[in-house]
Amino acid sequence: MNKHRVIEVICVVFLVLFIFLISDDSAYSDKTVEEVLNAVSADVNVKDLTSFKKNKVKQEFGIDFVGVDSFAYYASDSIMTVDELLIIKLEEGVKADGITEKIQSRVKDKQVLFEGYAPEQSALLKNYVLSERDGFIFYAVGEEATDALVTFIETIR
Numbered sequence: 001m002n003k004h005r006v007i008e009v010i011c012v013v014f015l016v017l018f019i020f021l022i023s024d025d026s027a028y029s030d031k032t033v034e035e036v037l038n039a040v041s042a043d044v045n046v047k048d049l050t051s052f053k054k055n056k057v058k059q060e061f062g063i064d065f066v067g068v069d070s071f072a073y074y075a076s077d078s079i080m081t082v083d084e085l086l087i088i089k090l091e092e093g094v095k096a097d098g099i100t101e102k103i104q105s106r107v108k109d110k111q112v113l114f115e116g117y118a119p120e121q122s123a124l125l126k127n128y129v130l131s132e133r134d135g136f137i138f139y140a141v142g143e144e145a146t147d148a149l150v151t152f153i154e155t156i157r
Contacts, residue, residue: 029134029156043148049074067094083142096132
């Protein structure tokens with residue numbers, strides 16, 4: 001009888017470990033920013049936007065790139081066009097909190113800027129999407145932002 005009890009305890013321990021591993025939220029996607037961008041580009045027309053380098057992201061968002069593995073940032077050259085797409089892949093184990101706060105702060109500042117005189121742009125900014133999952137941060141403003149978010153989530157899994 002004692003032998004069966006030991007086997008039961010071992011099975012329960014393995015079951016608990018299995019459930020813990022399955023439900024772990026800190027998964028890190030093995031996808032690259034380029035792979036995600038290619039998939040999301042089907043929803044967001046980046047051909048009308050300009051690809052910007054690290055300096056522009058630092059200037060616009062205040063992100064210092066500590067813990068950032070890679071990124072892609074597309075925005076319009078026109079100050080009256082608020083469409084944007086930012087995809088950031090974090091280094092493994094890095095938390096996204098500081099970066100997402102900076103993005104949210106910038107969106108709020110832009111909303112205040114456009115609120116009084118540009119209702120269409122203001123509405124787009126109010127409906128921005130920001131998501132952090134599996135080691136990625138996804139931020140988009142535009143008519144297709146919600147569709148792009150769905151594609152982003154499906155792609156990084």
